[in-house]
Amino acid sequence: MDKKKIVMGAAIVAFSMMLSSFGFYFWQMVYSPNFLVEQDPKPLMIKTGSTFKDVQNTLYDRRYVNDLVSFSFLSKMMDYDELVKPGLYLIEPGMTNMQVIRMLRAGDQTEVNVTFNNARLLSDLPEKLTRNLEMTELQLAEWLLNDSIQSAYGFDSLSFIGMFIPNTYKMFWNIKPEDLLNRLKKEHDKFWTDERLQKAEQLGLTTNEVSVLASIVQAETIKSDERPIVAGVYLNRLKRGYPLQADPTLVFAAQDFAIKRVLNKHKQIDSPYNTYKYQGLPPGPINMPSITSIDAVLNYTEHKYLYFCAKEDFSGYHNFARNLIDHNRNAEKYQRALNKAGLYR
Template identity: 40%
Template sequence: MYIKKILLLIVAITLIVGSIFSYTIYNKIFDSNTNFDEVTKEVLIPTGTTFNDVVTKLTPYLRDVKSFEWLAKKKGYATRVKPGKYVLIKGSNNNELITNLRSRNIPVKVSFNNQERLENLAGRVAEQIELDSLALLQVFKDEKFLKEHGFNLNTAISMYVPNSYQVFWNISAEAFRDKMWKEYGYFWNDKRKGKAEAIGLKPKEVVALASIVHKETVKIKERPRVAGVYMNRLKLGMKLDADPTVIYALKKSENKWDRVIKRVLRKDLKLEHPYNTYKYKGLPPGPIAMPDISAVDAVLNYEKHDYFYFVADVENFGFHKFSKSLRQHNNYSSKYHKWVNSKGIKR
């Protein structure tokens, strides 16, 4: 009888200890383990981050760090940390937290528009993802890639269609560039390519002209008319005489990209540079900036008219006065230059 009582006591103690152990383990896995008031917390885990780094990063957001570490090691996450952007949800348990960190890398939105050069584009993109601008610029300028896809260093920026894109925060430079190439293909669909062919231009030429149109006017509804002026000039073999190309040529020749030029002078028109459309007929070697989509579509759907000239309208700022004859244009131009002089704008 005595032995039986001892055995029963041992069994009881074992069950109690086992229950306590099981309860403790259960809590470590399934009890809420967040320590923040917001609904969610975003966490960025850079490439090469160690498990200890992750723990340090998460510590402010965890109620019990030790239980998180314990389960992370049991589930193998401690030796397989994955970089990316992750979202911690308020009230999550350790199991849910680790599942998120293992398999729910969330895309980020990358946006860019109106970049003047590849350097500017790389800098803009680098602000939004893990990569630095130098890594991006290197692949943007990869001449082997450019040649294989029909571009060169002058036209390379025309491959990047300004928009917003979903990418992983830790995307590689090559993967980002390749995604942009695919997006370029989606943008230049059969309909747009057909329109380009109908007006006698290739997609890269459309972008080059659109970059001028974009710089000439900020008024989207006016862009098809401006595009029509340049198309009229191209058809007759006239020089484009586009001031924005002169400004670009000045900056490029001096390598002073931060320079602000508000007024193009007569001496500037004589600058010997391939981008100076006052010196050379036809389109420049490449875009003078990244035009937005409205400017590209303005070229593809340019307004059919008889205008060959335009100048800023001093009575309706932001818009332009269009002329069919040089005499009429000179009259409008004279008014514009008088206004510029009255404002003391010399450069």
């Protein structure tokens, strides 16, 4: 046999084998599982400003990927190395290079839950809002505590906490402070439906005033079934021109949230939040009222009570009274219970 033909044949066979091997490797690179093989689903966080090298390091260091070389090669073929998008992505066990690259290239993020409640002060919100987000507390605080930004949303520094309706919201992990506030303003506007707005108008209150009263009701009782009754008491007092005389507003005015027992000295504090000294509603909420508390005001219980006092059994419920004589009797029973328990401040 001609020597040249033998060499040519061998070369063809070798080339065919190489082509076959490369084809098989390419098929594996595209379609074979390469992520979290035999592991649980895992979120991948790509920070704002990350480069492709940062992504590679994260995948390797945190053991997301079995074969980093194949991922990197295919990423460059698909131009992902030039199209890195920040965000939080959920990597499922057994995902292929192709699946992951397509997801990352498209910025197909997984949303996170942003849950917040029980904030006393506006300054408490940055920590609660950023718990599951990329932005820091400081970054959000720079927006949240800015007077001009508060004004742009139709609020001021005293009322701005009322824009935030406590709930759980789905958001992208890398949302920006401005977009976060825009989203929560939309949720506020969505919450105030025509029905709620009509009920507020019937009470003669603005939405901000409803939030202020709801915050007082919330501070007065932890019992959601009692809140409409408490709201009714305060609405009765407002209609009659009586000062609210709400103890929680004195605690807020003192800015001492460790106070367990309001004393006469607290009633002397000169503050617009002192509802013993000044008639009407204070200028802003004394906490971030919940949906339950806001709806308790809008759907208050009609009655003739003008006073209430915590029950002496410390159950969290209250004794209600139509007149001062009955109220003083209830208050005396509660004061005796406080003295017996050794609660003097």
